[in-house]
Amino acid sequence: HLGEAFSGLVLGSCSYGFNQMYKRVFVHLREEVADVLGLRDPEQTLAARRPDLCHEAELADFDAERYLGDEFYAHEDPLFTEAQAFRPAWAEKDASDTFTL
Numbered sequence: 001h002l003g004e005a006f007s008g009l010v011l012g013s014c015s016y017g018f019n020q021m022y023k024r025v026f027v028h029l030r031e032e033v034a035d036v037l038g039l040r041d042p043e044q045t046l047a048a049r050r051p052d053l054c055h056e057a058e059l060a061d062f063d064a065e066r067y068l069g070d071e072f073y074a075h076e077d078p079l080f081t082e083a084q085a086f087r088p089a090w091a092e093k094d095a096s097d098t099f100t101l
Helices: 027-037 050-061 064-076 078-085
Strands: none
Touching: 064 078
């Protein structure tokens, strides 16, 4: 395939977003949105490589002790128990009720 032949080629910067229409959006926002993006350099990261990098970051950030703590000791956490008990107003509505704006 022709696309595979050029998959490693980087010309300036990579595009992203709907229909690959955007470039250089994050250049000046790198420090402000680094945690949100999850990519060190989105302008130079090929689209084909992004899922692998995200998966690698997830594996690196995974904390087994934290996961097990949440699993077995969540009932001791007041914020967790409060969140579990919370029921939003829309969940309390009867299925036959209709919402009005």
